[in-house]
Amino acid sequence: MSEQWGLCKxxxxxxxxxxxxxxxQTCGYCIEQELQPFHLRITGNGGCNRFMAGKPARAEGSSEKPPTTVPQR
Structure with a gap:
């Protein structure tokens, strides 16, 4: 886990x-391992201290309510 806070996007x-x-305002799904059970749907301007710099993963169903996909990492 990163100690640095950052934006989801x-x-x-x-x-x-x-x-x-x-x-x-793009909606996506947080796939950080410890947060996966919550099926957290969040926009790009959300953020937290589990931030890990990198390009977002991509999969169909990531923006559904609740997300209907599985983590791709």
Whole structure:
């Protein structure tokens, strides 16, 4: 876990639709291992201290309510 807080849109644990733009209001699914049981759906301008810099993962169903996909990492 990173001690540095960061935005979801710059985090490798944020998973979005395959054709989605990486924007503040884009909805995605947090796939950080300890948060997976919560099926956390969050926008790109959300953030937390589990931030890990990287490109978001992509999978169909990541923006559904609740997410209907599985983590891709």
């Amino acid at each position: 710059g985090c490798k644990w944020w998973q979005i639709e395959p054709d989605a733009s990486i924007e503040d």
